[in-house]
Amino acid sequence: MIDSxxxxxSSLVRWxxxxxxxxxxxxxxxxxxxxxxxxxxxAVFAGTIVGFLSRPLSMGPMVLAALVTLVAxxxxxxxxxxxxxxxxxxxxxxxxxxxxxxxxxxTVVRTGLGNRVALGLISVLGRTTLGLGYAIAGTELALxxxxxATTARGAGVVxxxxxxxxxxxxxxxxxxxxxxxxxxxLCGAHANLIAAALFFTGMAMNPQIxxxxxxxxxxxxxxxxxxxxxxxxxxxxxxxxxWFLYRICPPDLKDxxxxxxxxxxxxxxxxxxxxxxxxxxxxxxxxxxxxxxxxLHGLHSTSVTLLGIAAILALGVDGWENFTGDRAAWDALIWxxxxxxxxxxxxxxxxxxxxxxxxxSHVSGFSGPTTAVILALIYFFSMYGFSMMTGxxxxxxxxLFAVAKAADCxxxxxxxxxxxxxxxCGCLTNYSTGQVxxxxxxxxxSPQKWFSVGLAVAAFHLVIWLGIGLPYWKLLGxx
Amino acid sequence: MIDSxxxxxSSLVRWxxxxxxxxxxxxxxxxxxxxxxxxxxxAVFAGTIVGFLSRPLSMGPMVLAALVTLVAxxxxxxxxxxxxxxxxxxxxxxxxxxxxxxxxxxTVVRTGLGNRVALGLISVLGRTTLGLGYAIAGTELALxxxxxATTARGAGVVxxxxxxxxxxxxxxxxxxxxxxxxxxxLCGAHANLIAAALFFTGMAMNPQIxxxxxxxxxxxxxxxxxxxxxxxxxxxxxxxxxWFLYRICPPDLKDxxxxxxxxxxxxxxxxxxxxxxxxxxxxxxxxxxxxxxxxLHGLHSTSVTLLGIAAILALGVDGWENFTGDRAAWDALIWxxxxxxxxxxxxxxxxxxxxxxxxxSHVSGFSGPTTAVILALIYFFSMYGFSMMTGxxxxxxxxLFAVAKAADCxxxxxxxxxxxxxxxCGCLTNYSTGQVxxxxxxxxxSPQKWFSVGLAVAAFHLVIWLGIGLPYWKLLGxx
Numbered sequence: 001m002i003d004s005x006x007x008x009x010s011s012l013v014r015w016x017x018x019x020x021x022x023x024x025x026x027x028x029x030x031x032x033x034x035x036x037x038x039x040x041x042x043a044v045f046a047g048t049i050v051g052f053l054s055r056p057l058s059m060g061p062m063v064l065a066a067l068v069t070l071v072a073x074x075x076x077x078x079x080x081x082x083x084x085x086x087x088x089x090x091x092x093x094x095x096x097x098x099x100x101x102x103x104x105x106x107t108v109v110r111t112g113l114g115n116r117v118a119l120g121l122i123s124v125l126g127r128t129t130l131g132l133g134y135a136i137a138g139t140e141l142a143l144x145x146x147x148x149a150t151t152a153r154g155a156g157v158v159x160x161x162x163x164x165x166x167x168x169x170x171x172x173x174x175x176x177x178x179x180x181x182x183x184x185x186l187c188g189a190h191a192n193l194i195a196a197a198l199f200f201t202g203m204a205m206n207p208q209i210x211x212x213x214x215x216x217x218x219x220x221x222x223x224x225x226x227x228x229x230x231x232x233x234x235x236x237x238x239x240x241x242x243w244f245l246y247r248i249c250p251p252d253l254k255d256x257x258x259x260x261x262x263x264x265x266x267x268x269x270x271x272x273x274x275x276x277x278x279x280x281x282x283x284x285x286x287x288x289x290x291x292x293x294x295x296l297h298g299l300h301s302t303s304v305t306l307l308g309i310a311a312i313l314a315l316g317v318d319g320w321e322n323f324t325g326d327r328a329a330w331d332a333l334i335w336x337x338x339x340x341x342x343x344x345x346x347x348x349x350x351x352x353x354x355x356x357x358x359x360x361s362h363v364s365g366f367s368g369p370t371t372a373v374i375l376a377l378i379y380f381f382s383m384y385g386f387s388m389m390t391g392x393x394x395x396x397x398x399x400l401f402a403v404a405k406a407a408d409c410x411x412x413x414x415x416x417x418x419x420x421x422x423x424x425c426g427c428l429t430n431y432s433t434g435q436v437x438x439x440x441x442x443x444x445x446s447p448q449k450w451f452s453v454g455l456a457v458a459a460f461h462l463v464i465w466l467g468i469g470l471p472y473w474k475l476l477g478x479x
Numbered sequence: 480m481i482d483s484x485x486x487x488x489s490s491l492v493r494w495x496x497x498x499x500x501x502x503x504x505x506x507x508x509x510x511x512x513x514x515x516x517x518x519x520x521x522a523v524f525a526g527t528i529v530g531f532l533s534r535p536l537s538m539g540p541m542v543l544a545a546l547v548t549l550v551a552x553x554x555x556x557x558x559x560x561x562x563x564x565x566x567x568x569x570x571x572x573x574x575x576x577x578x579x580x581x582x583x584x585x586t587v588v589r590t591g592l593g594n595r596v597a598l599g600l601i602s603v604l605g606r607t608t609l610g611l612g613y614a615i616a617g618t619e620l621a622l623x624x625x626x627x628a629t630t631a632r633g634a635g636v637v638x639x640x641x642x643x644x645x646x647x648x649x650x651x652x653x654x655x656x657x658x659x660x661x662x663x664x665l666c667g668a669h670a671n672l673i674a675a676a677l678f679f680t681g682m683a684m685n686p687q688i689x690x691x692x693x694x695x696x697x698x699x700x701x702x703x704x705x706x707x708x709x710x711x712x713x714x715x716x717x718x719x720x721x722w723f724l725y726r727i728c729p730p731d732l733k734d735x736x737x738x739x740x741x742x743x744x745x746x747x748x749x750x751x752x753x754x755x756x757x758x759x760x761x762x763x764x765x766x767x768x769x770x771x772x773x774x775l776h777g778l779h780s781t782s783v784t785l786l787g788i789a790a791i792l793a794l795g796v797d798g799w800e801n802f803t804g805d806r807a808a809w810d811a812l813i814w815x816x817x818x819x820x821x822x823x824x825x826x827x828x829x830x831x832x833x834x835x836x837x838x839x840s841h842v843s844g845f846s847g848p849t850t851a852v853i854l855a856l857i858y859f860f861s862m863y864g865f866s867m868m869t870g871x872x873x874x875x876x877x878x879l880f881a882v883a884k885a886a887d888c889x890x891x892x893x894x895x896x897x898x899x900x901x902x903x904c905g906c907l908t909n910y911s912t913g914q915v916x917x918x919x920x921x922x923x924x925s926p927q928k929w930f931s932v933g934l935a936v937a938a939f940h941l942v943i944w945l946g947i948g949l950p951y952w953k954l955l956g957x958x
Binding site: 011057058060061064065067068071072074078079080082083084086087088089090091092093096294298299300301302303306307309310313314316320321323324325327328330331334 | 490536537539540543544546547550551553557558559561562563565566567568569570571572575773777778779780781782785786788789792793795799800802803804806807809810813
C-alpha cells in the first residue's frame with residue numbers, strides 16, 4: 001500500500017513540469033500572427049517534450065494524452081473533422097517507414113541473418129568494442145552516398161546489424177551489458193547523421209536545400225560543392241565519433257578478443273545458410289538497390305520498404321503474428337505519428353513563421369558572418385520543436401534564408417551551415433528522424449539519457465563544424 | 480521436407496482464384512467513365528476479397544500485398560505522393576475507433592470488470608446458452624436508441640461483455656467450446672446491426688439518409704417515421720435472431736445451469752470491486768454518456784474513445800505494454816485501414832458512379848415498386864464491395880435515390896428499404912463495420928465461416944424485411 005501511494009505521489013510530481021510548461025505558454029497568450037489553435041498546439045507540444053523527460057507516463061501515452069487534450073480544447077475543430085485531423089500523422093509516409101523498419105529489423109534478427117553478419121563483423125573487427133563502433137561508422141560512411149533515405153539506410157540496413165551485434169555480445173536492455181548495447185546503438189544513430197551531413201545524396205531532403213539556395217541567391221549547391229565544404233569537418237567528425245562516444249558512454253565490455261574468437265567458432269558452427277536467410281539477403285539487396293535508384297523507378301523509400309515487407313510475408317520468410325506482436329513498432333507508430341500531427345499543425349497555424357520572424361527581429365545589428373553563425377545555431381537547436389528532420393527543413397530553411405539575405409550573410413557560408421546542421425541537429429532528441437526512433441526503440445537508453453548524450457554530441461559537432469569548419473570555409477573563400 | 484513443399488503447393492493453389500479474379504477484371508479493361516487507376520483498384524480490391532476466402536495469406540498480409548501491388552502499378556501516382564496516398568486509410572477515424580475499441584475491450588477483460596458483468600448475467604439469465612444470446616440481443620436493443628455510433632455501442636460496450644461471457648464459460652478460439660464462443664459472438668455482431676436498422680439514432684449515418692430523402696423528394700424521414708416502418712420487421716428480426724443463429728451455428732454448450740450456479744458462487748467469491756474496476760466502470764459510464772450526446776459537446780465518438788483510452792493510461796487502470804502488445808488491434812489497423820484506402824479510391828476514381836449508372840441502365844421497364852425492390856437488393860449485396868457501412872451509404876445512397884426517382888419508385892418505400900438495408904447489409908462480410916471487425920477479431924470464426932453465416936443471415940433478413948415488411952409498408956400506405 002505504501003509503495004503504491006508513493007508511486008502515485010511520484011507520478012503526480014512528474015506531471016508538475018508538464019502542466020507548468022503548458023500553463024505558462026497558454027497564459028502568455030498567442031503572439032501576433034499565431035492562431036489560438038496554433039498556440040494551444042505549441043503549449044501542449046512543449047509540455048509533451050518536457051513530459052518525455054519528467055516521465056509522468058511513457059512516451060506513447062504522453063502523446064495520446066496530448067492529442068486528446070488538443071481535441072478537447074477544440075484546437076482541431078469539432079466533430080468528425082477534428083477526429084480525422086488529429087489522426088493525420090498516422091498516415092504519414094515517414095512514420096510508416098519507421099514502422100516498416102521496425103518490422104524488417106525484427107525479421108533480420110529472427111531469421112538469424114543479423115546474427116550471421118554480426119558474427120562475421122565481430123570475428124574480423126571485434127577485438128575491441130571500440131573496433132565495432134568504427135565498423136558501424138564505416139558502414140554508414142560507405143552507404144551514405146548510395147542510399148539517400150537516412151531512415152532506410154540507418155533503420156533498414158545498419159540498425160539490424162547493430163541489433164545482431166548486441167544479441168551476439170549478450171547485451172540486453174534490462175540486464176547484462178546494457179552499456180555495451182547503448183554504446184553500439186549510439187554509434188549507429190549518430191554516425192548515420194554525420195553520413196547524412198557529408199553527402200548531397202546522404203539524406204532525402206538535402207537536394208531540396210540546394211534548390212532553396214538557388215532560388216534565393218542563384219548559387220550552384222550540388223554534390224561537389226556540398227562535399228567540398230563537408231569533407232574536412234565531416235570526415236573528422238566521423239573519425240572521432242566512436243572514440244568520443246566511447247569516452248562519454250563507456251561500454252562495460254571493452255576487450256572483446258574472447259568474444260571475437262567465440263564468434264568465429266560460432267559462425268563456423270552456424271553451418272549453411274537457411275533458405276530464409278538467402279531469400280531475405282536477396283530481398284535486402286534488391287531493397288538497397290531500389291532505395292538508391294528512386295529517381296529511376298519513382299517508388300518512394302516507404303513504398304519500397306512496404307513492398308519488401310509484403311514479399312517477406314508472401315514468401316513465408318517471416319510470420320504475420322511476429323509483426324502484429326512487435327510492440328516497439330506500434331509504440332513508435334503512436335508517439336511518432338502523434339508528434340507529426342502536432343508538428344504539422346504548428347506549421348499550418350503560423351507558429352513556425354512567427355518563430356522565424358521573431359528570430360529575424362533579434363539578429364539585427366551584427367555583421368553578416370556573425371549573423372550567419374547565430375542563425376545557424378538557432379536553426380540547430382530549434383530541432384527540439386520538430387518531430388522530423390524533413391519537417392524542420394521544410395518549415396525553417398526558406399524563412400531562414402530570407403532573414404540571412406536581408407542581413408547580408410555570405411551566401412555560401414549560411415547555405416553550408418544550414419545544409420550540414422539540418423542533418424547534424426538530429427542528434428538532439430530521440431524523435432528527430434526515423435532511424436533515431438528505431439535505435440532508441442531498442443531500449444538501451446532512457447529518454448533522459450538520450451537527450452543528455454544528444455546535447456554532448458551537439459557540443460562535439462559545434463566544436464568540429466565551427467572550430468574546424470569556419471576557418472576551412474574561409475580558406476575556400478566562402479566568407 | 481515433404482510437408483513444407485506440400486504446404487507451399489497448397490499456398491500456391493490458393494493464389495489462383497486471387498490472380499484469376501484480378502486478371503480477368505484487368506483484362507476486361509476500364510469501362511467508360513472509370514480511370515485506369517480506378518480499374519486497377521477495382522481489380523485488386525476484388526482479388527483481395529476473394530483472397531479473404533481462398534486464404535493464400537491471412538488478411539493483414541493480403542491487404543498489404545494489395546496496397547503495394549497498387550503502388551507498384553502506379554495506381555496512386557508516383558514518389559512520395561503515392562506513398563502518402565496509399566497510407567491514407569491509416570488515419571481514418573473509424574479505423575481508429577476500431578483500434579481503440581480493441582484496446583478498451585482488452586482492458587475490460589484484464590481488470591476483471593468484464594468477468595464481473597458476465598458472471599452477473601450468467602447467474603441471472605444463463606440457464607441456457609440461448610438465454611445468453613437473448614441477453615446480448617436485449618442489451619443491444621436497450622442501447623440502440625441511446626448510442627448512435629454502432630461501433631462504440633457494439634465494440635465498446637457489448638463486445639467486452641461477450642468477451643467476458645466467453646472467458647467465464649471457458650471458450651477459446653483454438654480449443655474448448657469454440658462453437659459456443661462463436662454463437663455468442665454472432666449474436667453480438669448481428670444484433671448490433673438490427674438495433675442500428677431499428678432506430679434513426681441507431682447508427683451515426685442514419686440521419687444523413689433522412690437528409691438525402693428530403694433533398695430528393697421533400698419528405699420527412701425522422702425518428703418517428705423511421706421507427707414506424709422498422710418496428711414490425713425489426714422487432715421480429717431481433718426476437719428471432721438468437722434462435723436462428725442457435726439453429727445454424729449450434730453451441731456445444733446448451734444447458735448452462737451448472738455454469739450458472741457456478742457463476743453465482745464465483746461472483747460471490749470475487750468479493751469487493753477493485754479500484755481499477757470502479758474507475759473503469761465510471762469511465763465507461765462517462766463514455767456512454769458522451770457517445771450519446773455528441774451533438775451537445777461536438778466530440779466525435781472516436782475522440783471520446785481515445786479520451787477514454789488516455790484516461791485509462793493516465794489513471795493507471797491499464798498498462799501501455801498491454802496496448803502495444805494487442806496483436807488483434809494492430810492486425811485490424813492494417814487490414815481495415817488498407818481496405819478503407821482502396822474503397823475511398825474506388826469512389827474517387829469513378830468506379831462507384833459507374834456502378835450506379837450501370838444499375839440504372841439495367842432496371843428500366845419494371846413497375847415502380849418492383850424497381851424499388853430490385854434497387855434495394857442490389858444496394859444490399861453491393862456491400863461486398865465496401866469496407867465500411869458509412870462509406871457504402873455515402874457512396875451509393877444518393878445515386879440510387881436518383882435512379883429510383885427517375886424510375887418512379889414510391890418514395891417512402893425506397894427510402895425505407897435503403898434506410899434499413901444500409902445497416903442490415905453489414906451482416907454479409909467480416910469487414911463491414913467496426914464492431915463486426917472486433918467480433919471477428921476475437922477469432923472464433925474463420926473468414927469463410929463468417930461469410931457463409933453472413934449469407935444465411937442475409938437470407939433471414941430478406942425473408943423478414945421483405946416478407947413481413949412489404950405487406951406492412953403497404954398497410955402504412957407507403958406504396
